[in-house]
Amino acid sequence: MKPFTNLDAKAAPLPFASVDTDQLIPARFMKRSRSEGYGQYLLYDMRFDADAKPIADFTLNNPVRAGAEILVARRNFGAGSSREAAVYALVDYGFRCVIAPSFGDIFSSNAVNNGLLPAQVSEEDAEELLNLLEGGYEAIFIDLDACEIRVANHVFHFKIEPVWRTKLLNGWDDLDLTSSYGADIARYAEADRTRHPWLQELPD
Amino acid sequence: MASYDGPQTLFDKIWRNHIVASQADGQQLLFIDRHLVHEGSFHGFNKLKEKKANVSRPDLTFGIVDHYAPTRVRDISQIDPTIAGMITQLEDNCRANGVRIFGLNDPRQGIVHVVGPEQAITLPGATIVCGDSHTSTHGAFGAIAFGIGASEVAHVLMTQTLWQKKPKPMRVRFDGTLAPGVGAKDMALSMIAAIGADGAQGHAIEYAGSAVSSLSMEGRLTLCNLSIESGARCGLVAPDETTIAFLRGRPLAPQGPLLDRAAEVWRLLASDADAHFDREVVIAGADIAPIVTWGISPEDSLPITGTVPQPDTIPDEGRAAHAREAIDYMGLKPGMALTEIPVDRVFIGSCTNSRIEDLRAAAAVLSGRKAAVPGLVSPGSSLVKHQAEQEGLHRIFIDAGLEWVDSGCSMCVGMNGDIVPPGERCASTTNRNFKGRQGPKARTHLMSPAMVAAAAVTGRLTDVRDLMGGRA
Numbered sequence: 001m002k003p004f005t006n007l008d009a010k011a012a013p014l015p016f017a018s019v020d021t022d023q024l025i026p027a028r029f030m031k032r033s034r035s036e037g038y039g040q041y042l043l044y045d046m047r048f049d050a051d052a053k054p055i056a057d058f059t060l061n062n063p064v065r066a067g068a069e070i071l072v073a074r075r076n077f078g079a080g081s082s083r084e085a086a087v088y089a090l091v092d093y094g095f096r097c098v099i100a101p102s103f104g105d106i107f108s109s110n111a112v113n114n115g116l117l118p119a120q121v122s123e124e125d126a127e128e129l130l131n132l133l134e135g136g137y138e139a140i141f142i143d144l145d146a147c148e149i150r151v152a153n154h155v156f157h158f159k160i161e162p163v164w165r166t167k168l169l170n171g172w173d174d175l176d177l178t179s180s181y182g183a184d185i186a187r188y189a190e191a192d193r194t195r196h197p198w199l200q201e202l203p204d
Numbered sequence: 205m206a207s208y209d210g211p212q213t214l215f216d217k218i219w220r221n222h223i224v225a226s227q228a229d230g231q232q233l234l235f236i237d238r239h240l241v242h243e244g245s246f247h248g249f250n251k252l253k254e255k256k257a258n259v260s261r262p263d264l265t266f267g268i269v270d271h272y273a274p275t276r277v278r279d280i281s282q283i284d285p286t287i288a289g290m291i292t293q294l295e296d297n298c299r300a301n302g303v304r305i306f307g308l309n310d311p312r313q314g315i316v317h318v319v320g321p322e323q324a325i326t327l328p329g330a331t332i333v334c335g336d337s338h339t340s341t342h343g344a345f346g347a348i349a350f351g352i353g354a355s356e357v358a359h360v361l362m363t364q365t366l367w368q369k370k371p372k373p374m375r376v377r378f379d380g381t382l383a384p385g386v387g388a389k390d391m392a393l394s395m396i397a398a399i400g401a402d403g404a405q406g407h408a409i410e411y412a413g414s415a416v417s418s419l420s421m422e423g424r425l426t427l428c429n430l431s432i433e434s435g436a437r438c439g440l441v442a443p444d445e446t447t448i449a450f451l452r453g454r455p456l457a458p459q460g461p462l463l464d465r466a467a468e469v470w471r472l473l474a475s476d477a478d479a480h481f482d483r484e485v486v487i488a489g490a491d492i493a494p495i496v497t498w499g500i501s502p503e504d505s506l507p508i509t510g511t512v513p514q515p516d517t518i519p520d521e522g523r524a525a526h527a528r529e530a531i532d533y534m535g536l537k538p539g540m541a542l543t544e545i546p547v548d549r550v551f552i553g554s555c556t557n558s559r560i561e562d563l564r565a566a567a568a569v570l571s572g573r574k575a576a577v578p579g580l581v582s583p584g585s586s587l588v589k590h591q592a593e594q595e596g597l598h599r600i601f602i603d604a605g606l607e608w609v610d611s612g613c614s615m616c617v618g619m620n621g622d623i624v625p626p627g628e629r630c631a632s633t634t635n636r637n638f639k640g641r642q643g644p645k646a647r648t649h650l651m652s653p654a655m656v657a658a659a660a661v662t663g664r665l666t667d668v669r670d671l672m673g674g675r676a
Contacts, residue, residue: 015525016525016526016529017522017523018500018501018503018526018638020638022636022640022641023639023640026640026644027617027618028618028619030244030619031286031287031290034247034250045639045640045645050626050644050645074525074526075402076401076435076501079401079402079435079501080337080636080638081336081337081617081636082335082336082351082352083244083353084247084353085354087353102402102405102435103405104402104405104435105371105435105437106337106350106351106352106432106437109352109353109356110353110354110355110356113355113356114355123522126522127521127522162229163229163231163369166229174355174359174367175358175363177367178233178363178365178367181224181233181365184224184225184233185224185233185363185364185365188224188235189261189364192235195221196221196329196466196469197458198327198457198458198462198463199237199329199330200237201263202263202264202456203455203456203459
């Protein structure tokens with residue numbers, strides 16, 4: 001995975017709470033293969049009307065926000081279904097960071113596994129960021145090492161689980177880490193066969 | 205290895221038993237005892253293929269057809285080919301990797317979170333994962349069970365382990381006894397309304413108190429199922445004699461002397477008296493009324509005796525905006541009585557409320573009555589369907605005018621084509637009232653099976669207690 005250090009990019013305001021993963025990618029698109037790209041389905045029912053025409057006043061259809069790599073939303077972003085496709089849709093669309101006051105736990109770990117930064121800010125700071133974006137500011141600077149968000153003269157701090165920060169900064173993949181623990185896993189399973197045989201050996 | 209002196213929570217004890225390795229930064233590599241896969245797990249299998257890797261422990265991996273299972277016809281040649289393709293893809297992936305599969309036409313097929321307990325794939329003290337957020341359900345047996353994404357599915361397939369940072373311990377205690385007409389669904393929705401849909405993020409919830417220990421396994425499964433709707437990745441209940449009695453004699457449970465030995469270990473799985481919890485929430489069971497949701501998040505819940513909120517009276521800007529958005533999407537008016545809300549259809553099913561006890565509760569209200577609106581009843585598994593038919597429950601639903609169909613996730617998530625038409629309003633026993641969850645522009649009100657049955661009878665949201673005179 002590509003390491004994430006700093007990001008200086010356009011941002012789009014999404015002033016809604018509880019933008020759940022069903023909204024990020026509706027279930028009907030999830031039969032598709034990832035190779036087709038999921039970006040076209042991101043927030044589909046917010047972006048398009050029943051005739052598949054773009055809804056003019058939706059943030060991602062605003063030409064000013066074209067090319068945005070940062071999304072700013074209200075609390076409980078990415079709640080709900082564990083579908084990693086929600087993260088694929090954001091990443092394939094071009095997003096590299098979501099700023100919100102709180103995130104679904106499964107969404108956050110899926111995000112980090114795909115190099116997308118879930119940056120947690122206070123509700124007050126989220127409101128201020130939304131106001132700045134709606135008031136004419138277009139770009140945001142993110143410093144992951146310092147956990148800082150900068151817009152013009154404003155500086156906001158964000159929180160992220162330190163383990164995830166390290167993983168993003170280095171572009172680490174869990175599988176690379178686990179590959180050195182093969183012997184420990186085998187040893188654990190062998191010992192557990194004695195301790196909890198009902199967990200390790202099942203009837204046919 | 206770190207030392208574990210001092211009092212432990214139930215969660216700590218199970219977690220500690222599964223540590224394979226620890227990193228200095230606090231991440232721990234956990235062994236996974238049970239991995240459940242479904243049609244949506246194809247991204248995980250694809251990653252496995254990309255890496256040319258094998259399933260590490262096919263004997264601990266279980267494939268179950270549920271998300272796309274058709275409910276009206278079981279002949280796969282008769283259904284939408286893209287949906288059929290999702291089902292055969294899972295069956296093929298499982299067979300190719302030597303994974304046990306409960307396929308579409310297996311008599312044990314059903315929703316993964318119903319089949320797991322039914323077959324005793326789910327056991328106390330285990331770690332259980334699945335690429336589905338409602339995996340929290342299995343915590344009802346005193347297991348650490350949580351939903352994972354596709355990258356994690358691939359990691360478990362390849363290594364039978366996961367790197368995790370331990371969540372913070374939280375306890376929710378339901379004291380006393382529940383009033384008639386009130387059940388596990390109402391307990392869970394009351395908790396979510398109290399703490400918020402993100403209230404338990406980063407926490408593992410232990411449910412305790414007399415109103416929890418007196419619940420059946422079905423009730424505990426409903427309660428733990430909805431943990432994720434409060435933001436917690438998992439919820440659990442300490443195993444007791446109810447748990448052990450439920451497991452006895454089930455296909456994949458230990459048998460004979462091994463069950464006795466396991467039961468001795470399971471009885472020790474409880475939080476120590478002085479164990480520390482980061483957060484504690486106490487709810488009086490007697491204060492809980494039948495609950496319905498009015499909005500687009502499970503936290504938008506109120507007792508059926510309540511009224512739709514007035515956004516103009518909510519001081520917080522973000523929360524007021526959410527209430528306006530919800531009222532607009534749901535087509536309601538601020539201040540209207542919840543019992544004035546008409547419904548277009550009902551759905552009884554899903555991993556939340558489709559077990560035999562749920563069907564009995566709905567049938568008790570519907571018996572001898574007609575539904576005023578159409579509806580679907582989809583049992584949680586093919587075995588639950590069979591049992592309900594043995595008990596004659598299907599006749600009650602059919603005589604009331606509802607459709608009695610096969611088992612699957614069905615109208616909870618709409619992937620198999622069972623959807624609520626745009627603009628229609630559904631009283632539903634499911635878990636998510638998100639915008640578009642049951643179909644584009646569909647409007648969902650969550651409630652218990654008995655409350656859905658009451659809404660079916662009157663054609664509007666209804667206090668089931670008004671229809672219960674003399675009934676169970």
